[in-house]
Amino acid sequence: MLDAAVKALSQILSPPMRTILWRSIGLALVLITVLAIGLQRLLSWFAEYGEVWAEGLLGPGFHTPLNILAWIVSIAAGLGVVLGGIFLMPAITSLVASVFVDDVADHVEREHYPADKPGSALPLGVAIPEGIKTALLTILVYLIALPFVLFAGAGFLIFFFATAWLLGREYFELAAMRFRSPAEAKAMRKDNAATVFTAGLFIAAFVSIPIVNLATPLFGMAFMVHMHKRLSGSRPELIEPSRRTGMPVV
Numbered sequence: 001m002l003d004a005a006v007k008a009l010s011q012i013l014s015p016p017m018r019t020i021l022w023r024s025i026g027l028a029l030v031l032i033t034v035l036a037i038g039l040q041r042l043l044s045w046f047a048e049y050g051e052v053w054a055e056g057l058l059g060p061g062f063h064t065p066l067n068i069l070a071w072i073v074s075i076a077a078g079l080g081v082v083l084g085g086i087f088l089m090p091a092i093t094s095l096v097a098s099v100f101v102d103d104v105a106d107h108v109e110r111e112h113y114p115a116d117k118p119g120s121a122l123p124l125g126v127a128i129p130e131g132i133k134t135a136l137l138t139i140l141v142y143l144i145a146l147p148f149v150l151f152a153g154a155g156f157l158i159f160f161f162a163t164a165w166l167l168g169r170e171y172f173e174l175a176a177m178r179f180r181s182p183a184e185a186k187a188m189r190k191d192n193a194a195t196v197f198t199a200g201l202f203i204a205a206f207v208s209i210p211i212v213n214l215a216t217p218l219f220g221m222a223f224m225v226h227m228h229k230r231l232s233g234s235r236p237e238l239i240e241p242s243r244r245t246g247m248p249v250v
Helices: 002-012 015-058 060-078 080-087 089-112 124-151 154-176 182-191 193-207 212-231 241-245
Strands: none
Touching: 002 015, 002 089, 002 212, 015 089, 015 212, 089 124, 089 154, 089 193, 089 212, 124 154, 154 182, 154 193, 154 212, 182 193, 193 212
């Protein structure tokens, strides 16, 4: 696994990958800016109007705790873009990865597995919905963990392990679906859940590094291509594209 991580790190800076890297970074920055500004607007609205609404719903007895919460949210709103860039990065990389999955996987397979049959490109109708689902699930998990971050340091551990699980499963399934149907890719991930989660810890550590984490889609995808190859015995059987979409073979 460490060898796979080293290979992935070395390849994302190679000349063939640089174009993908810059395109990936550009898309990630656009998405981060849009979502972070949206988060800032939401927190500002809550700080300004949410306290009054919540007190009317819960009663005057909650005035003090709601006032404290509004004060915390006001500070968070002022740091909205920064917080968005930090906490939304895993969700952003999920979306970006779904766009560049085949570009990255093709380079890894050609360089490290030239004798193997190449994978089939994922239809955007399969890859992008997977990225959106993971991004939404990531945001949901982070919203649940947010109170623990505000009031207890354990929240950061929740963030880290949740990120490892979420990104590990997405990148592995994207790599596997180049050779298998979505159902088979998910089944393989479940059969190797411990290994995939451990591999996800590497991706979670990578996405935790500011600036460097803009390259997470390339690292995560390249890394999981290696992991899928190894769990498949290096030569996974190529599943016909028709099985991936559920259409009958003509």
